[in-house]
Every structure is written in C-alpha cells, then in structure tokens.
Amino acid sequence: AYDMVHEGVSWFSQKGAGMERRTFSVGGTASASPTPSGAVTNDTSLVGVSQVTEQQLVDLFRKRGFTAQVPKAQELAPLYITWGRKFNIRADIAWAQMAHETGFLRFGGIVPPDANNFAGIGATGAKNPDGTYKFDRFATPELGVIAHYAHLAWYVFPDHVNEYCNQQYDPRHFGNRHRYLGENLGVLNRRWAPSPTYTDQIIRFANMIGG
Incomplete structure (x- = not known):
C-alpha cells in the first residue's frame, strides 16, 4: 500500500502578471475497484484501478517514437499509477x-513544460490583460x-470521492457545466x-498501452 504526506505543498495559478499561491497537505486514499479488460471505447468507464505497469505506460512513448521524452515519462509513470x-x-x-494534451510531453501549445500541467487545465484560450494566455501552473509534477x-x-463521479476534490487541488473545480453525466470516457x-x-x-493511445 502506498501512503505519503506532503507538508506545505504549494499550488500556483497563472493570473495576469502575478501568481496566486495556496498551500495544502496531501494524504489519504480512495476506495478502489478492479478494472475490466477489453478495448477502450467511448463507452469504457474511467472508474476503476488499471493493472497497467509503469513500463507499459512509458513504452507508449517508445512506440510513438518520442524517445527524448522517455526520462520525463519515467518520472511521471509511478505518479499516475499511485494517484x-x-x-x-x-x-x-x-x-x-496526458499524452494527447501535452503532445507526448513535447508541449508546444499554450501550456509550457515548467507549468507541470499535464491536462490543459485552465488553458481555455482566454488571455490575461498583458495578452498572454491563461493556464494553471503547479509547483511540482506530482x-x-x-x-x-x-x-x-469532477466529471466522472456524482460526488466528491476524497479530500482532493476541491479548488485547492484542481483550480477549475467550479461551476455546474461539469455536472455528473456518467463515468464513461465519452462524457x-x-x-x-x-x-x-x-x-x-x-482512445487510440489507451489501446496502444500494453498492446
């Protein structure tokens, strides 16, 4: 079992020329259920614990030819499995x-690599007063x-499942546009x-993992 506690970990949100800083602790776990096997489709549930290994996650980068990004993928793979x-x-x-949103960790879009933002969170195309694009920034990869x-x-559960489901951890955790419509990928x-x-x-990349 994995257990860790971070004291005084910071989250940053890119807002205009300045930064907003919040501090919180991380710890605890959520109950888990096994994941059925089979090809991933829009009807596949996101809920459950995948039996994928770190090596299989990293190998997706090798299969796609992004060998320069393998070291970063190796850093992130255990975090994705743990969380x-x-x-x-x-x-x-x-x-x-993550691979889709970051271009296999090459980034190149609105969000820079040092933002530790692997899902395009806050990158809606809106701009700051100085003309730069808004996006959310996190202090560490974890x-x-x-x-x-x-x-x-926030999308795939009808209610908060643990203490991380709030704006301290996810700065876009607000509004009713993301109301629960089901747990399948297609939502x-x-x-x-x-x-x-x-x-x-x-779907394409998920079906390449472990295959």
Missing part, C-alpha cells in the same frame, strides 16, 4: 489523455498529476474540450 489508485480512476486512460485526477473525478467530449471527437486520440 490513479487513490482516485479510483484508470491510470492507463489518464495517461493516454501536484500536476493530482490536479489532473481531481479534475477527471469528456464537448466538455473537457469543445470538440465532439476529443476522446478519439485518447
């Missing part, structure tokens, strides 16, 4: 979403992974991103 268990959300699908799972949990279409086919690449 997937804590949130009872499939790590393989979250990993595939906090970025926690935010990713907390935001997924992210038109919601996590405007596209009705947003999950197509996530």
Whole structure:
C-alpha cells in the first residue's frame, strides 16, 4: 500500500502578471475497484484501478517514437499509477489523455513544460490583460498529476470521492457545466474540450498501452 504526506505543498495559478499561491497537505486514499479488460471505447468507464505497469505506460512513448521524452515519462509513470489508485480512476486512460494534451510531453501549445500541467487545465484560450494566455501552473509534477485526477473525478463521479476534490487541488473545480453525466470516457467530449471527437486520440493511445 502506498501512503505519503506532503507538508506545505504549494499550488500556483497563472493570473495576469502575478501568481496566486495556496498551500495544502496531501494524504489519504480512495476506495478502489478492479478494472475490466477489453478495448477502450467511448463507452469504457474511467472508474476503476488499471493493472497497467509503469513500463507499459512509458513504452507508449517508445512506440510513438518520442524517445527524448522517455526520462520525463519515467518520472511521471509511478505518479499516475499511485494517484490513479487513490482516485479510483484508470491510470492507463489518464495517461493516454496526458499524452494527447501535452503532445507526448513535447508541449508546444499554450501550456509550457515548467507549468507541470499535464491536462490543459485552465488553458481555455482566454488571455490575461498583458495578452498572454491563461493556464494553471503547479509547483511540482506530482501536484500536476493530482490536479489532473481531481479534475477527471469532477466529471466522472456524482460526488466528491476524497479530500482532493476541491479548488485547492484542481483550480477549475467550479461551476455546474461539469455536472455528473456518467463515468464513461465519452462524457469528456464537448466538455473537457469543445470538440465532439476529443476522446478519439485518447482512445487510440489507451489501446496502444500494453498492446
């Protein structure tokens, strides 16, 4: 069993020329359920504990030819597995979403690599007064992974599942636009991103993991 506590860990949100800083502690776990096998589709539940290994997650980068990003993937893989268990959300699908959102950790879009933002959180296209794009920034890679799972949990669970489901951990954890519509992957279409086919690449990458 995995257990850890972080004291005084900080979360940062990019707002205008300045930063907003919040401090919180991390600890605890969520009850977990096993994940059924089978190909990932839009009808696949995000809820459950994937049996995927760190090596299988990292190998997705090798399969796609992104060898330069393998060291960073190796750093993130255990975090995705650990926090997937804590949130009872499939790590393989979250990993595939991370690969899609970050361009396999090459970034190149609104969010820079040092933001530790692996899911495009807060990157809606809105701009700050100085003309720069808004996005959310996290102090460490682990906090970025926690935010990713907390935001997924907001979509796929009817209620808060643990102490991380709030704006301290996920700065976009507000509003009723993300009301519970089910736990299947397809609910992210038109919601996590405007596209009705947003999950197509996530499905593609998820089915490459371990295959």
